[in-house]
Amino acid sequence: MSVEYARxxxxxxxxxxxxxxxxxxxxxxxxxxxxxxxxxxxLKDPERVDRLAREENEQPYLIPRFLAVGLTSxxxxxxxxxxxxxxxxxxAVPWPLAGTWKDHPSEAGVALxxxxxxxxxxxxxxxxxxxYFYALLAGVRVSWLQVTAQVMRGQGSTAxxxxxxxxxxxxxxxxxxxxxxxAEVLKVVLTIALLLPFAAGLWGVRSIYIGFLGLSDTLPPxxxxxxxxxxxxxxxxxxxxxxxxCPLMIYTLWxxxxxxxxxxxx
Amino acid sequence: xxxxxxTLVLYLVIGAGVAGAVYMTWGSDRGANRWxxxxxxxxxxxxxxPMLLTSGGRLRDASPITTAPxxxxxxxxxxxxxxxxxxxxxxxxxxxxxxxxxTDRIRELRSAWLAQAQRIREMDQLLARxxxxxxxxxxxxxxxxRLRSSLLxxxxxxxxxxxxxxxxxxxxxxxxxxxxxxxxxxxxAKFSGxxxxxAEELVAQIAAxxxxxxxxxxxxxxxxxxxxxxxxA
Numbered sequence: 001m002s003v004e005y006a007r008x009x010x011x012x013x014x015x016x017x018x019x020x021x022x023x024x025x026x027x028x029x030x031x032x033x034x035x036x037x038x039x040x041x042x043l044k045d046p047e048r049v050d051r052l053a054r055e056e057n058e059q060p061y062l063i064p065r066f067l068a069v070g071l072t073s074x075x076x077x078x079x080x081x082x083x084x085x086x087x088x089x090x091x092a093v094p095w096p097l098a099g100t101w102k103d104h105p106s107e108a109g110v111a112l113x114x115x116x117x118x119x120x121x122x123x124x125x126x127x128x129x130x131x132y133f134y135a136l137l138a139g140v141r142v143s144w145l146q147v148t149a150q151v152m153r154g155q156g157s158t159a160x161x162x163x164x165x166x167x168x169x170x171x172x173x174x175x176x177x178x179x180x181x182x183a184e185v186l187k188v189v190l191t192i193a194l195l196l197p198f199a200a201g202l203w204g205v206r207s208i209y210i211g212f213l214g215l216s217d218t219l220p221p222x223x224x225x226x227x228x229x230x231x232x233x234x235x236x237x238x239x240x241x242x243x244x245x246c247p248l249m250i251y252t253l254w255x256x257x258x259x260x261x262x263x264x265x266x
Numbered sequence: 267x268x269x270x271x272x273t274l275v276l277y278l279v280i281g282a283g284v285a286g287a288v289y290m291t292w293g294s295d296r297g298a299n300r301w302x303x304x305x306x307x308x309x310x311x312x313x314x315x316p317m318l319l320t321s322g323g324r325l326r327d328a329s330p331i332t333t334a335p336x337x338x339x340x341x342x343x344x345x346x347x348x349x350x351x352x353x354x355x356x357x358x359x360x361x362x363x364x365x366x367x368x369t370d371r372i373r374e375l376r377s378a379w380l381a382q383a384q385r386i387r388e389m390d391q392l393l394a395r396x397x398x399x400x401x402x403x404x405x406x407x408x409x410x411x412r413l414r415s416s417l418l419x420x421x422x423x424x425x426x427x428x429x430x431x432x433x434x435x436x437x438x439x440x441x442x443x444x445x446x447x448x449x450x451x452x453x454x455a456k457f458s459g460x461x462x463x464x465a466e467e468l469v470a471q472i473a474a475x476x477x478x479x480x481x482x483x484x485x486x487x488x489x490x491x492x493x494x495x496x497x498x499a
Binding site for chain 1: 270302306312313335
């Protein structure tokens with residue numbers, strides 16, 4: 001240190017000092033009042049997002065921000081998926097899309113975008129009453145708005161995870177297409193693309209699970225232990241229900257939009 | 267029209283109704299956010315319905331305490347703040363006039379606590395940096411008198427910074443303790459049948475605590491480094 005100090009005083013550049021481990025972690029200064037700020041918080045300080053999602057006055061403003069994060073992420077994913085499918089040979093397009101994609105690729109692409117962008121959020125709408133009633137059944141003191149905020153927070157986490165996984169997947173998929181992998185291999189790679197949001201969705205389900213378990217502090221202390229176990233099971237059941245409804249919703253929407261857009265002739 | 271199509275029309279009609287309600291509730295000062303919310307409410311109205319039902323048509327701003335970093339200081343402020351809220355809540359019908367008058371100053375007090383806590387956090391971060399954390403490791407035997415004097419002066423400044431941090435912390439703690447004390451006096455006054463003038467006096471004392479904290483911002487450090495009395499003194 002003395003050599004470094006003397007160098008500094010002589011106007012010479014100091015040696016680089018390694019940062020000690022005990023330095024406090026820099027505080028995340030993201031503004032939670034903007035969509036970008038919420039995205040940053042979801043990445044860097046999820047505990048703060050949890051606290052915000054429990055703040056009654058903040059919930060009405062957080063829900064549209066989570067929604068914006070989700071819609072943007074799923075739209076970008078759908079765009080990447082459509083471009084990947086478009087650059088792959090027609091024989092490699094996986095089963096649910098193969099027929100429509102072959103004859104009407106533009107309509108199928110738009111339908112795919114609408115199905116993924118809307119499907120996740122509409123599933124949230126379908127599953128909300130279940131989450132609310134299950135939470136009440138477990139004895140947690142929670143409002144419908146709070147349940148909505150928690151579930152949307154889960155969707156935000158899914159969106160962030162999806163954006164994290166997407167570049168890795170794109171590198172693999174484009175590599176398989178460019179280097180001319182066999183059609184069977186390409187089909188598997190492209191089928192994985194369709195399932196990617198559901199894999200990322202497990203991260204969102206985990207967030208919802210943790211968020212609901214955090215609500216157990218509203219239970220009376222003498223019953224908390226017993227009720228917490230019950231709440232854990234109900235939350236797991238409801239998360240499983242959400243995971244099952246989501247693919248069904250996306251498939252239904254895809255069919256509906258593809259059918260109507262094809263008939264209308266986009 | 268198929269059953270799915272009929273259901274879709276019904277869904278969108280409800281969505282339009284919810285979007286209209288959201289438009290009226292959201293407030294005009296939120297610009298593009300408002301339009302995003304209104305448009306998405308048509309399609310995703312199940313997400314907005316709880317908002318309309320829970321807020322009772324009124325959206326309020328978030329508490330600044332929730333948005334502050336979670337640490338001991340924030341927890342202490344949140345605890346005192348909730349006690350204060352509870353005490354002021356029980357003034358209904360007893361000393362409403364003074365409460366209405368002092369609401370802004372009490373809000374200022376909360377902001378002053380949070381600002382002070384933030385200042386302490388920043389000083390902590392600065393003092394934890396390696397160049398400030400271990401000044402004793404620096405050369406004490408430099409031959410150059412100019413170097414030695416500069417080093418001494420730097421050490422003194424770091425020590426003063428440390429004292430300033432301790433003082434800020436003590437002042438914040440004292441202010442919180444003082445408000446808790448007054449809160450207990452409010453409860454006591456209410457249940458011992460004290461006149462409304464007594465409640466007014468106590469609320470005014472709480473509101474005055476903000477001055478004690480804000481005075482510290484540019485207060486010079488005393489020469490002997492003795493910690494000055496806080497708002498309670």
